[in-house]
Amino acid sequence: MTTTFAPGSSALAAAGGQPADVSTPAVVLKFDPNVMHHGGLGAIRSLGRMGVPVYAVQESSWSPAAHSRYLRGQVLWQPAGMAADRISAGLLRLAELIGRPSVLIPTDDAASIFLAEHADQLHGRFLFAAPPPGLPRQVAGKQSLHRLCAELDFPSPRSCQPASELQALRAAADFGYPVVAKLASPWQSSARQLSTQIIGTAEDLRTAWRAAQDSQAGLMLQEYIPAGPGSDWFFHGYADAASRCRPACTGLKDRSYPAHAGLTSYGRCVPNRQLRDQATGLLARLRYRGIADLDLRLDSRDGQYKLLDFNPRLGAQFRLFTGPGGLDVVRAAYLDLTGQPVTGADPVPGRSFMVESYDPLTAISYWRRGQLGLRDWLAAARGADETAWFARDDLRPFELMCVRMGWRMLSRPIARRRGAPERGRAADINRPAGIRLRRGRAARPPGTPATQDQ
Secondary structure, eight states, X not given: OEEEOOOOOOOEEEETTEEXXXXXXXXXXXXXXXXXXXXXXXXXXXXXXXXXXXXXXXXXXXXXXXXXXXXXXXXEOXXXXXXXXXXXXXXXXXXXXXXXXXXXXXXXXXXXXXXXHTHHHHBTTEEOOOOOTTHHHHHXXXXXXXXXXXXXXXXXXXXXXXXXXXXXXXXXXXXXXXXXXXXXXXXXXXXXXXXXXXXXXXXXHHHHXXXXXXXXXXXXXXXXXXXXXXXXXXXXXXXXXXXXXXXXXXXXXXXXXXXXXXXXXXXXXXXXHHHHHHXXXXXHHHTOOXXXXXXXXXXXXTTEEXXXXXXXXXXXXXXGSOOTTOOOHHHHHHHHHTTOOOOOOOOOTTOEEEOTTTHHHHHHHHHHTTSXXXXXXXXXXXXXXXXXXXXXXXXXXXXXXXXXXXXXXXXHHHHHHHTOOOOOOXXXXXXXXXXXXXXXXXXXXXXXXXXXXX
């Protein structure tokens, strides 16, 4: 493991229009080795602009987020694939390095599941939301989420987890092609490209089945709900210890990567009271605590919003839902976990969010389907209120993202010809010889007075 730190400082910043105590550090925790994860960068910037000392677990010193000016320290570590006791030991080692309890913000399912199931070992050293221990794993699992929805009578697509290729073919024939294929436990697999696919033929299903078996994560099939303009929605919220949700925001997924089946590449804040009440009611019934990101699709056949995915962690596009005073789900989590009131205005309706690394690619797919014109895309790009990577006050991550995307486009054909998978090299936080401390200073948020280092 390689670690770089700077001495902490105390400052006051505006959070939702109210002065906030930002002396407690925060750690943006990531298990998934994905250097292009823009949600973690958004969390670093959101808390860093408040004046919070922010540390982040990164898989590479050349990860774009690792070069944010708002990052106080970085921990080069890949917990994925490690035994639970080694991960716990690594987090306790990290707590020693920081020197005081810190707020943990998980950015992927694996991190959220681990914190819920090993909370007793970490409480006192870290501050984090504590949902019922088995709940994050239950809602993150595709088939277990479907069973939970059935128990609660919450609308969701028909789905099944076949035990054989023959069962998969029979289920697909029953649902009708196309069908949606997902890894049953995506956090257990590095095969990110297999996470969600729309399968149109039996031969494609056979290929997906074999690939899923190689990933050892299992395959789940889901009924395909016809997509159309205004049908893809998402909900972001933060639930406190009493499962009260504030903020609670709804938005439209105008474009996704891959098209109609993946992460949001362009979305808008669109208030939807029916959907908000439906989602917050579900969180309350589950006694859920923490940040949640739900994907739903409006089924035009029966007029119901059906739950496709429940992510028990930060959603990558969470910065879309930022109020005029700066409140978002990450700041809400920080304030609540440090014992401060969560105050601030709701986001402005119509606010938009674009992921520059994916939206130009997915726009081509929508254009080929006759669903997007060049002028409409250019107008959306120029008018985006928030972008995943570009920020005038923090340019280095955007520059590195461009370099990495360019290199990925050039190197992928070479890797395919050689048959070599793209993999990073994991570092081990539990090896003291791998720890290096480097003094430095994170950027001070605008308007924050200089303070003496503590």
